[in-house]
Amino acid sequence: MSSSQPRNWKALLLSHEMLLLYVLIAEWLFFYFAGTTVNRRGVTVGFGTVDRQFDILRHSCEIGLLALALTPVIITAGIDLSVGSLLGLCAILFGKFWKDAGLPIPVAAFLALGCGALGGGLNAALITSLRLPPLIITLGTYSLFRGLAEAITRGAVTYTDFPAGFLFVGQERWLGLPTQAWLFFGVAAAVWLLVHRTTFGRSFRTIGFAPEGARYAGLPVERRVAMVYILAGLIAALAAIIYTARLGQAKADAGTGYELFAITAVVLGGTSIFGGTGSVHGTLLGVAAIAVLKNGLACLPAVMRLNAAEDMSGLLTGALLLLALTGSVLPKLLSSWRAHRPAPAPSAPSPNPQPSP
Amino acid sequence: MKSLLTRLGLAAALLLGSVSGVRAADPKLVVAFLPKSKGNAYFISCKAGADKAAKELGIELLFDGPTDSNAAKQNEIVENWITLGVDAIAVAAENKEGISTALRKAQKQGIKVVTYDADSMPDARSFFVNQATPEGIGQTLMDEAARLLKAEGEFAMITASLTAANQREWQKHIEARLKEKYPKMKLVAVRPCDDLKDKAQSEATALMSANPNLKLIMAICSPGVPGAAEAVKQAGKTGKVKVVGLGLPNENKRYVHEGVTDSVILWNTGDLGYLTIHAAVSLAKGTLKPGAKSYTAGKLGSFTIAGDNILLGKPFIFNKGNIDQFNF
Incomplete structure (x- = not known):
């Protein structure tokens, strides 16, 4: 026991999540020192301000929610490309329920959440009944949901003029934090408990690792997989409401491309794209690492002058992801290389054989 | 690990040093210029005029925008500029109501706001530089x-x-x-x-x-x-x-x-950018105030202000003689 203790510590300190945490801290410190300045009026501005930190939180809530929604999906070896489009559709429906149907905001929000669950249910039904790869099914619903959003608004209607009480959710602070952060943390805690602390959630990994095995073991695989997609739809709808409150508008292009950021965050957080392994806290770290990188870059004077914050954050996020993937595969490669390497023989020819004249 | 950390620290310190050096020697007025999308040739030609004005006035011009016309990204960029504490922001709004929440926030923090090309809600900015009535x-x-x-x-x-x-x-x-x-x-x-x-x-x-x-x-x-x-x-x-x-x-x-x-x-897009930056700088300096009836912008001379619209004036006619000078 005592001999294995240090090894466990070492394993923990070098685990994917811890490494990601180091990267996050390094990023944060770097931007804190390089991205904070005092402006002409003598006010401290840039990365190292509380406002900035809250902005990072506010800007990452929707993508963070989608990443949380995708974590169980990817753990079960699935994928959902439609969450960004579903966000757009739910935002439009929410706006329509409130403005065109004249429903009170809470009712409209409740109905929008229901529509999100229905959208996720459509994915679930197609995936479990047709037994086609989720990639193909959700690629279809990715276009379908966005197309519906554009059809409903004919690409032109934008719902605005939401009441201040609703905008509070996206633009103000409650108990010291941006209001939507509370919702985000609540969902994060719930998904964490589901995935890591319930037998129900733990079965996701079994399903992702070996679906047939799980089936033989008596797990209701189809029903569990369906639940995961419905949950994803529900969370996407919540993200839609937060998005609408943050911008004060619901438009058909809401959340375009968000699914890719969310998948990036999940994979960066250590969840295997082949399913079977992954963690919710890893996803949260992945979201934070991307958000800090993106927002921090925008605070660097050098980057600002080149107008390159957007492009550089894309580039560096990609690099970070590739680095993380390489890092996760490298130990396996090394160990398999070691296993296949012939045992070093001391009598082997010298390492640098010089041709003798 | 340790050497890596030292190296990282050194890199950070170097960058920090160079950055604060630039800042300290450079207490210029900072104006941020937001297009609907930054790759659009129309807005690039607006920026050419804005750059000219920035050079004349000796200010620092920040130019950033979504790569596609994306209202949500416009808001994020404006919010970024707010925490950077720029002096003035000039915006071509992709979405009238959507951008206004961010612009009102900027105004609350004492940042002057003008719009050009496409207006926001009137209460979210001081002036709209109207390219054509x-x-x-x-x-x-x-x-x-x-x-x-x-x-x-x-x-x-x-x-x-x-x-x-x-x-x-x-x-x-x-x-x-x-x-x-x-x-x-x-x-x-x-x-x-x-x-x-x-x-x-x-x-x-x-x-x-x-x-x-x-x-x-x-x-x-x-x-x-x-x-x-x-x-x-x-x-x-x-x-x-x-x-x-x-x-x-x-x-x-x-x-x-x-x-x-x-x-x-x-309209002449270069003039539009030039006038917009001049107006933004004058607002930040307090030489242009709401209620003004006319405004003089550098080399372009005087412009009429109708209500809170600064009018760029007569449209521009492109013909055989001049069309090759424009690329948008």
């Missing part, structure tokens, strides 16, 4: 058509749609000018092209065969101008049926050089 566009188009026809003969109009608000507004001013000044000219038809070049071309072809005495086609939506020109060219009526319209120089250059299209009307 409907009246100015309508009158210039009609005057140009009359000049080409020597104020006599039949002409037809191609619009985007018969219901679009801006198109109807322009049409109203064109017809008013016609009635008031050119009694010998006659508007024989107005046809919609749904903002499509192909549809404009087939409508123009139909207009020419239905009206043998047609002397000119006026297109008041940008795809309509090259569409009408293509129809005239294919009908072999170059010079006999003239084409004028509201559009972008690049998509009309070919027809202007071939003599099919005579004049393309828009």
Whole structure:
């Protein structure tokens, strides 16, 4: 026991999540020192301000929610490309329920959440009944949901003029934090408990690792997989409401491309794209690492002058992801290389054989 | 690990040093300039004028925008500028209401806001630099058509749609000018092209065969101008049926050089950027205040202010002589 203790510590300190945490801290410190300045009026501005930190939180809530929604999906070896489009559709429906149907905001929000669950249910039904790869099914619903959003608004209607009480959710602070952060943390805690602390959630990994095995073991695989997609739809709808409150508008292009950021965050957080392994806290770290990188870059004077914050954050996020993937595969490669390497023989020819004249 | 950390620390310190060095020696006014999308040639030509103004005024100009027209990204960029504590922000709004929440937040923090090209809600900015009034566009188009026809003969109009608000507004001013000044000219038809070049071309072809005495086609939506020109060219009526319209120089250059299209009307985008930056800087310095009746912007001279709109003034006419100087 005592001999294995240090090894466990070492394993923990070098685990994917811890490494990601180091990267996050390094990023944060770097931007804190390089991205904070005092402006002409003598006010401290840039990365190292509380406002900035809250902005990072506010800007990452929707993508963070989608990443949380995708974590169980990817753990079960699935994928959902439609969450960004579903966000757009739910935002439009929410706006329509409130403005065109004249429903009170809470009712409209409740109905929008229901529509999100229905959208996720459509994915679930197609995936479990047709037994086609989720990639193909959700690629279809990715276009379908966005197309519906554009059809409903004919690409032109934008719902605005939401009441201040609703905008509070996206633009103000409650108990010291941006209001939507509370919702985000609540969902994060719930998904964490589901995935890591319930037998129900733990079965996701079994399903992702070996679906047939799980089936033989008596797990209701189809029903569990369906639940995961419905949950994803529900969370996407919540993200839609937060998005609408943050911008004060619901438009058909809401959340375009968000699914890719969310998948990036999940994979960066250590969840295997082949399913079977992954963690919710890893996803949260992945979201934070991307958000800090993106927002921090925008605070660097050098980057600002080149107008390159957007492009550089894309580039560096990609690099970070590739680095993380390489890092996760490298130990396996090394160990398999070691296993296949012939045992070093001391009598082997010298390492640098010089041709003798 | 340790050496890596030291190296990282060193890199951070170096960067920090260089950064604060630049800042300390550089207490310039900072104005941020937001286009609808930063790759769009139209906005790049606006930026050329903005850069000129920034150089003259000795300020630092930040230019950033979404790579595609994305209202959410515009808000994020503005919020970024707020925490950077810029002195003024100039915005071409992708979405009127959406951007206003961010702009109001900026104003609350003492940042001056102007809009250009596309306005936000009026309470979210001090001034809108208005590139063209409907009246100015309508009158210039009609005057140009009359000049080409020597104020006599039949002409037809191609619009985007018969219901679009801006198109109807322009049409109203064109017809008013016609009635008031050119009694010998006659508007024989107005046809919609749904903002499509192909549809404009087939409508123009139909207009020419239905009206043998047609002397000119006026297109008041940008795809309509090259569409009408293509129809005239294919009908072999170059010079006999003239084409004028509201559009972008690049998509009309070919027809202007071939003599099919005579004049393309828009505003000078460089001047728009130049005026916008001048106005933003004057606001930040307190030399331009709400309620002013006119404003003098550097080399361009004086501009009228109507309410809270700074008017860029008369539209600009692109023709054979000058169209090659513009690239958007």
